Amino acid sequence: MIKRLFDIVCSLIGLIILSPLFLVLAIIIAATSAGGVFFRGVRVGQYGNSFRIFKFRSMFKDAEGNGKWNVGDNDDRITPIGHFLRKTKIDELPQLINVLIGDMSLVGPRPELQVYVDMYTEKEKPILDLKPGITDWASITNFDQFEVFTKAKDPDEAYLEYFRPLKLKLQLYYREHNSFLNDIKIIFWTIYKVISRTEKLPADIAHIVEAYKIRQAENKHSETGREVAASREITLTYGGFSN
Numbered sequence: 001m002i003k004r005l006f007d008i009v010c011s012l013i014g015l016i017i018l019s020p021l022f023l024v025l026a027i028i029i030a031a032t033s034a035g036g037v038f039f040r041g042v043r044v045g046q047y048g049n050s051f052r053i054f055k056f057r058s059m060f061k062d063a064e065g066n067g068k069w070n071v072g073d074n075d076d077r078i079t080p081i082g083h084f085l086r087k088t089k090i091d092e093l094p095q096l097i098n099v100l101i102g103d104m105s106l107v108g109p110r111p112e113l114q115v116y117v118d119m120y121t122e123k124e125k126p127i128l129d130l131k132p133g134i135t136d137w138a139s140i141t142n143f144d145q146f147e148v149f150t151k152a153k154d155p156d157e158a159y160l161e162y163f164r165p166l167k168l169k170l171q172l173y174y175r176e177h178n179s180f181l182n183d184i185k186i187i188f189w190t191i192y193k194v195i196s197r198t199e200k201l202p203a204d205i206a207h208i209v210e211a212y213k214i215r216q217a218e219n220k221h222s223e224t225g226r227e228v229a230a231s232r233e234i235t236l237t238y239g240g241f242s243n
Contacts, residue, residue, distance in 0.1 A: 003180055007106050011099040018093060025056055025081075025090070033079045035061030038094060043111035046131045051103040053111060054094035058082030069113060070159045072150035086146055089194070095134050107183040108133025109171040116164065127171045130178065135190040137174055137205050138167040143193055166212050173208060 015022075026037045039057040041064050042050050063077035073083055085091035098104040104111065111132035120127070142163050149155035174182070189202065201209065 003105065003183065004102075006180070006183075007099050010106055011096040014093075014096045015100065018096075021090075022094070025085075028081050029057055029079070032081050033057075033060060039064070039091075042114070043132070044114055044117045044128070045103055045111055046128065048117070048128050050114070051098070051111075053103075054097045056085050056091040056094055058085045058091045068156060069115065070149050070155035071146075072148075072152065072155050073146065074150055075155075092134060099134065103132075105131045105133045105183075107135055107186045109136055109174065110139055110167075124168050124172065126175060127168070130175055135186060136171065137186065138170040140186070140189055140193050141170060141201060141205060141209055142167065143197075162216075166209065169208060169212060170205065173205075 029037050035057055037057060039055040039059070040052040041055070043053045045051045058079060059071070059075075059077045059082055060079060068075070068077075071078065071086070073087070078086065082091070095104060099106055108131050109127050117128070145159075145163055148158060148163075152158035185202070192198070200206075
């Protein structure tokens with residue numbers, strides 16, 4: 001009850017304060033490309049219920065998906081103003097509307113696409129018990145996600161192999177330690193990250209991230225070892241037949 005009241009008050013105040021910025025951006029978006037001001041993609045919310053998210057439209061009309069779900073700055077589906085909106089994360093601000101009407105909360109696991117929710121294991125499905133949010137520990141940790149997608153050969157593969165596993169770990173951690181005080185802590189850390197662009201994280205979150213990176217490095221080392229062993233076996237088996 002306290003969290004919902006906090007969401008209503010903060011989202012309403014935020015929308016009022018940001019309304020001049022929203023008006024300017026709405027005019028620019030509408031004037032520079034066809035397709036409306038807002039992007040209203042379908043996302044999976046609490047208990048698996050779908051809803052339409054509010055974002056400033058940063059891609060050309062009907063561009064979501066089309067074989068690519070994750071977007072880097074070099075994606076030709078992005079509009080001219082869209083590059084700025086995505087880099088600054090200003091495209092996310094209209095989600096305050098979703099918070100106000102109750103689809104989302106200020107803090108909670110980021111709303112996901114159905115294609116990725118369908119991949120949830122039984123251990124990961126409890127994430128859906130929570131109302132999705134504008135920010136969470138995963139959002140703060142993966143602050144450079146857009147830049148990585150820009151450099152990646154395949155942004156979707158980068159998301160699945162690196163970002164998504166860590167994201168799910170942090171979302172499960174949030175669920176296990178869900179409290180109003182932790183939400184306030186996440187909000188302050190989000191503001192701090194946006195302003196400072198620091199890579200610093202709270203000690204408990206940094207520990208999870210470091211453990212994940214170590215595990216990932218070990219897995220990569222094991223895979224390399226198996227590849228080398230397989231290569232040697234092939235050489236020993238067929239080496240006598242080489243010219």
